[in-house]
Amino acid sequence: MSTSVxxxxxxxTAPNGLGTEAYWExxxxxxxGIRPVGRFDASQYPARLAGEVPGFVxxxxxxxxxxxxxxxxxxxxxxxADWALADAGIKQDEMAEFDAxxxxxxxSGGFEFGQRELENLWSKGSKxxxxxxxxxxxxxxxxxxxxxxxxxxxxxxxxxxDQAGGLDALAQxxxxxRKGTTLVVSGGVDGSICPWGWVAQMAADRMSTxxxxxxxxxxxxxxxxxxxxxxxxxxxxxxxAEHARERGAEVYGEIAGYGATTDPRPGSGRPxxxxxxxxxxxxxxxxxxxxxxxxxxxxxxxxxxxxAEATAINEVFGTGLVPVTAPKTMTGRLYSGAGSLDxxxxxxxxxxxxxxxxxxxTADPAYGLDLVTGAPRAAAVRTALVVARGYGxxxxxxLVRAAG
Amino acid sequence: MTAKAFTLDDLRxxxxxGAGEDxxxxxxxxxxxxxxxxxxxxxxxxxxxxxxxxxGIELEDETLIDAETPRRLVDAVNAQLLATRA
Numbered sequence: 264m265s266t267s268v269x270x271x272x273x274x275x276t277a278p279n280g281l282g283t284e285a286y287w288e289x290x291x292x293x294x295x296g297i298r299p300v301g302r303f304d305a306s307q308y309p310a311r312l313a314g315e316v317p318g319f320v321x322x323x324x325x326x327x328x329x330x331x332x333x334x335x336x337x338x339x340x341x342x343x344a345d346w347a348l349a350d351a352g353i354k355q356d357e358m359a360e361f362d363a364x365x366x367x368x369x370x371s372g373g374f375e376f377g378q379r380e381l382e383n384l385w386s387k388g389s390k391x392x393x394x395x396x397x398x399x400x401x402x403x404x405x406x407x408x409x410x411x412x413x414x415x416x417x418x419x420x421x422x423x424x425d426q427a428g429g430l431d432a433l434a435q436x437x438x439x440x441r442k443g444t445t446l447v448v449s450g451g452v453d454g455s456i457c458p459w460g461w462v463a464q465m466a467a468d469r470m471s472t473x474x475x476x477x478x479x480x481x482x483x484x485x486x487x488x489x490x491x492x493x494x495x496x497x498x499x500x501x502x503x504a505e506h507a508r509e510r511g512a513e514v515y516g517e518i519a520g521y522g523a524t525t526d527p528r529p530g531s532g533r534p535x536x537x538x539x540x541x542x543x544x545x546x547x548x549x550x551x552x553x554x555x556x557x558x559x560x561x562x563x564x565x566x567x568x569x570x571a572e573a574t575a576i577n578e579v580f581g582t583g584l585v586p587v588t589a590p591k592t593m594t595g596r597l598y599s600g601a602g603s604l605d606x607x608x609x610x611x612x613x614x615x616x617x618x619x620x621x622x623x624x625t626a627d628p629a630y631g632l633d634l635v636t637g638a639p640r641a642a643a644v645r646t647a648l649v650v651a652r653g654y655g656x657x658x659x660x661x662l663v664r665a666a667g
Numbered sequence: 668m669t670a671k672a673f674t675l676d677d678l679r680x681x682x683x684x685g686a687g688e689d690x691x692x693x694x695x696x697x698x699x700x701x702x703x704x705x706x707x708x709x710x711x712x713x714x715x716x717x718x719x720x721x722x723g724i725e726l727e728d729e730t731l732i733d734a735e736t737p738r739r740l741v742d743a744v745n746a747q748l749l750a751t752r753a
Contacts, residue, residue, distance in 0.1 A: 327687030328705060331713070390720055393685075394713035 268437045269666060271512040272351025272500030273607050274343035276452060278314030278493045278594040282346065286604075287611050290619045291639050295593040297476040297491050302335075302375070302456040310470040312479050313456050314493025314595030332395040333408065334373025336494060340405040340452035341412060343498040347448060348413065351500035352512055355414055362445040364417035365410045366436045367452070367498070368428030368599035369402040370653075371463065374455035376400055381459075409448055409498075417444045425653030426561070427523070429496065429602025430661040434521040436501045446502040450603025454494025464492055467654055469565050477623050480596075482562035482589050483569050483634055484624045490564040493591075496600020497607040504666075514666040515610040519646075520548025526656035537658045538575035541648065544660035545579070550646060552580045555662070557618050557635075557642065559605040559649040562589035564596075572650065573630035586642065588635040589621040602651040606663060609647035613665045618642050673722060673744040678714075678737055685717045686710035697738040708732060718744055724751055 273283045278296030280286030289296070296314045305311045321330060321338040329341070344365075353363075376393075377400035383391040398404050403421040410419050418439040422431045429451040436449035455463070464470060471489035473479035480491040507514050522543025524536035545552060558580070561572055576587060590608050591601060612618055618640045626634040645665040652658050679692045689705030690696075696704060701711060715726040724747050734740035 326689065327683070328689050328710075330687050331685060332687075332709075390716055394709050394716060397709065 266441045267504035268440050268501055268518045269504045269507050270499050270501055270515045270518065270610055271507050272347040272353065273497060273515065273610070274345065274347030274350065275497045275604065275607055276316045276319065276339040276343050276495040277497070277604060278316055278495055281316055281318050283350070283607070290590050290593060290608060291617065293593065293620050293622045293638065295476065295622055296493070297479065297593070297595055300456060303458055305461065308461060309472045310461070310465060311474065312471065312476055312491045314491060314597070315456060316495045331393070332399055334376035334399050334404070336452060336454035337373055337399070337405050337408055339454065339495055340367070340498065341408055343452050343496070344409045344413070344448050347498045347500045352510070353446065353500060358446065360414050360416045362417055363413070363415040364419045364439055364444050364447045365406045365415050366420050366422070366432050366439065366447055366449045367406045367409070368422050368424070368432040368602070369405065369451065370423065370425050370428060370453050370598035371455040371460060372402045373400045373404055374460040375457040378457050378459040405452060413448070415448065417447070424657040424659070425655060426596060426598050426601050427651045427653035427657035427659040428599035429604070430521070430606070430649060430651045430659040431523060433499065433501065433518060433603060433606060433661060434523070437518050437521065440501060440503055445506055446500065448498055449501055450496060450498040450606070451599035452496035452498060453598040453600040456492065456494055469563065471564065480564050480592055481624050482560065482564040482592065482621070483573065483626055483630050483632060485627045487564050487566050487569055491595035493595030493597045494600070495594070495604070496597050497603040499603055499606065516613050516666055517664045518661065519664040520544040520546070520550060520662035521660070522547060523657070523659045526658065535571050535575070537571060537652065538578045540658040540660045541575060541579045541650065544648060544662045548662045548664065550662060550664070552585070555580065555585055555646050555648050556644045557609070557612060557647045558585050558587045559609055559647060560587050560589045561650045561652045562591055562621070563652065568652070569630065572652070573632050577631050582631040583633045585633065586618055586635050586640065587632045588618050590619045592622045592624060602649060602659065602661070605649045605651070606661060609649055609663050612644045612647060613663070616641060616643055618644065673718070673741055673748060675737055675741050678741055681714055681717045681721070682706070685713045698736050700735050722748060724748060
């Protein structure tokens with residue numbers, strides 16, 4: 264019997280809500296945070312909508328020493344980590360420093376900061392590049408800054424697998440806990456809503472060019488036309504069930520199963536590997552398909568990818584037999600922030616007995632999914648499967664289960 | 668360009684702009700080490716770059732690291748300003 268790893272703290276910075284309860288309230292109500300881009304002038308770009316975190320003033324959350332050395336997405340991550348630890352009731356002086364680690368996911372790093380410093384380099388010269396560029400842009404910076412801030416020197420790291428990363432980080436955290444680390448802050452907070460990040464994302468040719476926020480990102484809909492990028496995500500506190508019990512912590516649920524696969528080379532003729540990732544996650548948890556109450560879909564919003572996901576879900580669960588939802592229709596796709604935010608939504612679905620809706624979408628019956636659209640659906644959720652796919656063939660699935 | 672004298676208040680301003688402050692820099696900080704003020708080597712490199720840009724001098728990394736306190740850094744900067752003026 265492997266060690267049971269549970270979630271005891273949540274910290275959210277999402278485009279439709281700053282803070283866990285604000286996010287969850289908006290998500291239950293079907294309130295979207297997708298709007299015209301505000302972080303830079305996107306009027307000359309084909310894609311002009313984004314999910315940006317509202318009302319975040321860095322100085323309200325972070326001391327002035329951290330402001331010059333951090334990218335916007337790191338500031339969001341630091342706030343999310345603070346909130347997750349506070350939510351878990353973890354105080355720094357109560358943990359031995361090597362018993363706690365930090366494992367986050369990243370897709371790009373601090374691009375807005377990096378772009379500004381590259382502009383300084385090429386327009387003014389090397390003397391004008393911030394010394395903090397040395398790490399502010401870096402993939403691992405969120406892990407590093409959270410680790411420093413909270414004195415967490417246990418096993419730490421960063422995983423990079425695009426949108427699959429948020430789940431892969433949680434799985435890596437679970438591995439480290441099973442190897443003997445007491446507690447890990449894990450998940451992803453991402454964001455590169457700046458010209459450099461924008462063109463990098465456009466290169467994949469999956470971004471929606473729609474002007475109307477209400478119809479720009481429509482996964483599993485006949486009108487699917489790509490996705491809207493967003494920023495933010497969630498950080499979670501993971502620990503052993505035993506440690507949580509000993510300190511009397513409230514438990515949101517258990518990280519019960521995980522599976523990851525990589526798709527074959529395009530054009531190889533070999534089948535896609537997503538269904539296998541779903542099965543691996545179920546098998547890892549010892550759970551049958553009929554025991555899963557809801558699937559949080561990756562929801563690419565691109566016809567071929569939507570079809571591949573629907574096919575995999577139907578193959579594993581039977582056509583239309585499991586409720587499917589994509590609350591990310593309210594945030595946009597958050598890259599490495601997506602998986603941990605969906606896990607958060609899944610845990611809150613368990614807590615409150617409801618499945619949040621997929622907004623703006625009219626489900627195309629051709630996919631054969633029982634898609635929860637329009638309004639939340641009351642349901643006794645005990646087991647939820649979260650799916651995330653990363654550009655380049657990454658497939659990950661993570662199963663969460665009610666505690667006890 | 669005419670070199671200006673570099674004062675502790677100039678250093679306070681540049682530290683705030685480039686690295687922020689953990690402790691109130693308006694206190695008597697002349698002889699408190701940068702380490703005790705919460706500034707690591709990177710903060711000093713950034714501060715040195717900003718001083719250099721503003722005063723038209725090139726501060727060596729060693730100068731910054733060896734200075735250890737605000738008073739000694741101000742003295743080192745002024746010494747270099749004098750040398751460039753000479």
